[in-house]
Amino acid sequence: MKCELHFPMPIWYEETRLNNDVILRLCDKIKSIDPAGRQKSNYGGWQSQDFHEGNYPELAALESTINRFSKDCFYDLGYDSPGKIHNFWINRNNRHNFNNVHIHPGAIISGVYYVSCAENTGNLVFPRPPSEAYILAGASENRMTQLNAWGASYQPKPGMIFLFLGHMNHYVEPNDNFNFERISIAFNLGL
Numbered sequence: 001m002k003c004e005l006h007f008p009m010p011i012w013y014e015e016t017r018l019n020n021d022v023i024l025r026l027c028d029k030i031k032s033i034d035p036a037g038r039q040k041s042n043y044g045g046w047q048s049q050d051f052h053e054g055n056y057p058e059l060a061a062l063e064s065t066i067n068r069f070s071k072d073c074f075y076d077l078g079y080d081s082p083g084k085i086h087n088f089w090i091n092r093n094n095r096h097n098f099n100n101v102h103i104h105p106g107a108i109i110s111g112v113y114y115v116s117c118a119e120n121t122g123n124l125v126f127p128r129p130p131s132e133a134y135i136l137a138g139a140s141e142n143r144m145t146q147l148n149a150w151g152a153s154y155q156p157k158p159g160m161i162f163l164f165l166g167h168m169n170h171y172v173e174p175n176d177n178f179n180f181e182r183i184s185i186a187f188n189l190g191l
Helices: 020-033 057-076 130-136
Strands: 011-015 084-093 098-102 109-116 124-127 151-154 160-165 170-172 182-190
Touching: 011 057, 011 151, 020 057, 020 084, 020 109, 020 182, 057 084, 057 109, 057 160, 057 182, 084 098
Parallel strands: none
Antiparallel strands: 011 160, 084 182, 098 170, 109 160, 109 182, 124 151, 124 170
């Protein structure tokens, strides 16, 4: 019997070798300018206001990396032209802080770059949409496969970058590390 996989939900990721010390100093500087930040998907923690490509020279290497990787992502989705970075923001999460389930409205591709993280600082999780999870709930009774999995979970490392479809539900688990702050830079891309 043939099995065709239709409507896949891609998650692209790569380990980079960017200079996180420079990026971390910038994250500290931005937080010192706006210590209140904003509340969006974050529960506790701190989130910066949006900023844009070219605003900070310290992010030039990250921006170049995102633009390079996103060309492949847009090509995989059938676009002939590369996408454009619409916005960035910083997430900082200490112990017990997390990001609730959310999507990125208006983005074709979204992503996150991990500046600082360690074991038990929270995985990046992509849950299966609830209607599908309900239908497939009994399917994992015998064995888990990509077709019946409840979702996907990734333990990030410093320097890892993830790109995914902007409409995909995702969240970040609570930081359970007593001594380590999780710092990431999220972004959206469109045409």
